[in-house]
Structure formats: structure tokens, C-alpha cells
């Protein structure tokens with residue numbers, strides 16, 4: 710298996726490349742791209758969450774603890790005094806970091822149920838719920854975060870599988886085939902429980918329809934095609950006219966700065982109703 714630093718490194722590169730593509734496609738505002746990218750990076754280390762006493766697991770639980778404690782803080786900010794909020798914040802952080810961490814490791818086996826694509830789907834659903842219900846992000850953006858989480862998860866599993874091939878000796882290590890799998894059939898009870906939990910999470914998750922509608926529009930892909938290569942010189946200085954590049958259309962450089970446009974009662978969006986505001990492609994998550 711690949712080590713923790715390799716997973717973080719490759720996960721960051723894959724998520725960053727996808728984030729660049731997403732910004733280029735102009736489907737979400739830059740203010741959401743950070744959260745979505747972080748979901749991808751988190752996904753690239755989460756499959757090893759069950760590695761008992763590993764640095765990866767400790768750091769992951771610390772990260773989840775900080776995130777959960779801030780959620781508790783924001784939800785209760787208006788209700789309690791500062792002293793009570795301190796207690797709540799510290800209490801919830803300690804509960805996740807030490808309490809949940811201990812309970813989790815009591816029940817899990819490394820490269821068990823969590824090291825599978827099913828777990829990736831479960832985490833994608835959890836990401837969509839947290840982004841939409843806790844952070845108040847648009848359904849489409851929430852599922853984009855879920856998609857990044859899943860791609861990060863897949864990157865981790867593929868990387869572990871690649872590391873199980875001994876390139877020098879041209880032979881397969883014993884771990885070959887144990888990293889990339891849909892479910893872990895060695896633990897049918899745990900895998901069934903995980904499948905049931907995934908169904909429950911997907912039931913409470915926001916609708917993925919806006920996300921799928923956004924990524925399946927023709928204008929999104931033709932816009933991406935237009936922006937893939939520079940219309941003229943690379944960085945404005947290198948090379949001549951790029952014959953391969955499609956003409957640079959007007960909307961290409963209009964990276965949107967606002968948040969997801971809200972629909973008004975007539976069904977038009979802020980961006981459409983505001984004169985001079987760049988319109989996103991038809992598929993923009995709005």
C-alpha cells in the first residue's frame with residue numbers, strides 16, 4: 710500500500726486538476742471550490758481511517774473533530790453564553806477525537822469494509838448532506854463535493870492497488886486485489902450494515918438531479934473544449950497561433966465571482982436578470 714504522504718500528494722494533485730477543470734467550466738463560484746477540493750483531498754486519505762494508531766487515522770479524526778466542533782458551535786452560537794460555548798466546543802471535539810475514535814477502532818478491521826467503493830459512496834452521501842444541510846450550499850455544489858470525495862476515495866484505492874505490484878521483481882505482492890473492491894465480501898455482516906447505512910444516508914441526502922443536469926449539458930462540454938487550449942500564445946508570450954485551439958468565445962474568461970445565482974419567482978436567475986453580469990453555461994449549478 711502507498712504511504713500516507715503519497716496518498717495526500719496524489720489526492721491533492723487529482724483534486725486540484727479537477728478543481729481547475731470545474732473553475733474552467735464555470736459551473737460554480739470560486740468561493741465554493743475550496744470546500745469541494747478539500748472534500749477530494751479528504752477522500753484520498755479516508756479509506757485508511759481504520760488503520761489502528763496510524764498517523765493517518767489520528768490526523769483524520771482530529772480533522773473531523775475540529776470540523777464537527779465548529780458545526781456544533783455555529784448551530785448553538787445564538788443560544789448559549791461564551792463560557793457554555795467553550796465547553797460545548799471542547800466537549801464535542803474531545804468526544805469525536807477520543808470517544809468516536811476509540812469506538813470506531815473497536816469495531817473496524819483494516820482494509821475491511823472502509824477500504825471499498827461502497828464506503829466511498831457512503832462518504833460521498835455524507836459530504837453532500839454536510840455541504841447542503843450544515844453549510845447551506847446549493848444541492849448541485851453539495852453533490853459536486855460528494856463527487857470529489859468519491860474521486861479522492863477511488864484515487865486512494867487505485868494507488869494502493871498499484872503499490873501492490875512489485876515493479877522491480879515483476880511479481881504481485883500478496884495484497885494485490887485487496888485494495889480496489891466494491892464491497893468487502895470477507896466481512897458480510899459489516900458490509901451489509903454499511904450498505905444499509907449508505908441507503909439511509911442517500912435517502913436523507915439532497916437530490917443529485919441539479920448536479921447530473923449540470924454535468925450533462927452540451928454547452929458545458931463545448932465551453933470546456935473552447936477553453937482547453939490558449940486561443941493565441943501560451944501565457945500571452947510563448948508560441949504562435951494555436952491551430953488546435955478553438956476560437957476563444959466571449960464567455961471564456963468570465964470566471965464568475967458571486968455565489969450560486971438564486972432563482973426569482975419568474976424562474977430567471979440573478980445572473981440572467983442583472984444586465985452586464987456574465988451568464989454561466991446552461992448547465993451552471995443554479
Ligand SMILES: [Zn+2]
Pocket residue numbers: 710756757824865869
Ligand atoms: Zn489504503
